[in-house]
Amino acid sequence: MLLGGVAAGMVLFIVSVGLSVTMGLMGFVNLAHGGFAMLGGYVIALTMKYWGLGFVPALLFGFVAIAALSAVLERLLYSRLYRAAELDQVLFTIGLVFTMIASVTVLVGPENQPLALPAFLRGQINLGIVQYRTYSVALIVVGILIVTGLWLAFERTRTGAQIRAAVDNRRMAESLGINIGRLFTLTFAFGSGMAALGGGLGAEFLGLDPQYALKYLVYFLIVVAVGGLGRVTGVFYAALLIGVLDFTLKKYLPQGGTAFIYALTILLLLWRPQGLFGAKTT
């Protein structure tokens, strides 16, 4: 019962974590993040369909392809707008989303893209007490692996420490000799790659069509705003919270569920503008 919500929360987390880090690190309002998730989903679905790649290799390929694409975009376009006003960033990324949606519609078509799961992820699994859908269980396992990996990378590696330093105080980090530009490109590419992964993993129940980029954007933004900018664990808890809430509310209160989440977000942001788990900004 609850597991479905947790699985949805995992997908939300995988997509949103990149958004949180790029927004926290670069202070960049990236509304195109959902677009990267959508493109990733398409790359994964299409490589499986036409190249006959397995699900897992396709996921990896999607990650690498979108990370590479976003690194190029970051160097060429995003980096010009780091110091620009929020409005310009919003416009630029909205424009980018439109471009992505239109290109996908032209190249692939506007219809929903089915993504066939491999046999070992279909069906039910016996968890001792209850039978449950294998895919949901697999998603939860993958999500926990990713959050642990990210947490370790963030807290225990040199790059992670550099990212945290840059989130907290960019100028100081820069004057200590951290190459902020390279760090930005790296995190941006990684975050977009994660979004691609999430797009592929979530396609089974979120669907995959060109409008994906805008349809779920508000959800990703809510997760990031609730979790706090640049906080991996915060985003994880927020994603779980929103995932479970959304799943349960849709089941028991199909009418007012979404409105409830919006209202909750508004109240929460008024109470803690920095998010539930974010540190107070100075």
Add this chain to the structure above:
Amino acid sequence: MTPTKSPWADHPAAVALAGRHRLRAWEPIPWILALAFYFVFPTYLGFGTELLITILFAVSLDLVLGYAGIVTLGQAAFFGAGAYTVGILAKRGIWNEPITGLVLAAAVAAAIGLGSGLVLLRTGGLTLLMLTLCTMALLEEAANLAHDYTGGFDGLDSLPIAPLLGRFEFNPLYPTTQYLYVLVVLFVCFVFVRTLVYSPFGQSLTGIRENTLRMHAVGAPVRGRLVLCYALSAAIAGVAGGIWAQANAYVNLGTLGLDRAATVLIILVLGGYGRLYGAFVGAIAYMALSHFLSKLYPTAWQLGLGLLLVVIALFARNGILGIAELGLRWLRRPRPKP
């Protein structure tokens, strides 16, 4: 006591500053063109009405975004509030006189703007962006839920709107009345906004946009000004929404959606924000393009729009009017004497 004349009063900059609010020679042109449109293109009046309403909506956004510098993604919340006010009152047979209907729409939208502004404007940056977005989404959901009043997803159609001034019928097929009515309302609202932005109040808004900290330091009531501006802008957006509902005789959830909010933002930026007439230029450029292109090549339209936005954000932050200004300055540049 006679005020002493400053020795700098004749300086060109001082003259320009003191005469900033004066009517420029070209300013009547858009209005003459709008009137001419009525006589030249009688078959396109439906499109013209939509265009004028969009301009009005964009002007309301210009006040809050271009002058006060509040980045909002939720301006359609007030458009929808105005539209639904007119729609529900007319459908239930409570009130269907158009002009007072607009006043009511403005009052409801302003009340929502005031209420939400009081809480939302305490924040800034990304949080504010998210809050405006969520407020709009919440209103949309509420309108969807209150099915009995708002008609839910289907909206309210064939609204019985009373004839204008008791004489002029609204005819959806030949929108001559609507066009002139919207034009007059746009003119009144525009004069109001123009007066406002050149008043000391408008100056303090620009000051807040440029340097909030300094405005606090000189003792300006920053939050009060912002909230008031937000509410006034909401009222004008409410008028735009109300008049849209009257002209089309229907309301639907689309009036509250992110699509509408994003479109009006794009229009304003395309024309150039913070300069009043940007709304006109942007709306004409956008609506004409979308009217003729989007039906023929919907995907190419979206692609072109996306690329256009990227280019504007990267290279032409002041929109079409900004480019025109640069061009004018280049033409008038001081030339080296031969």
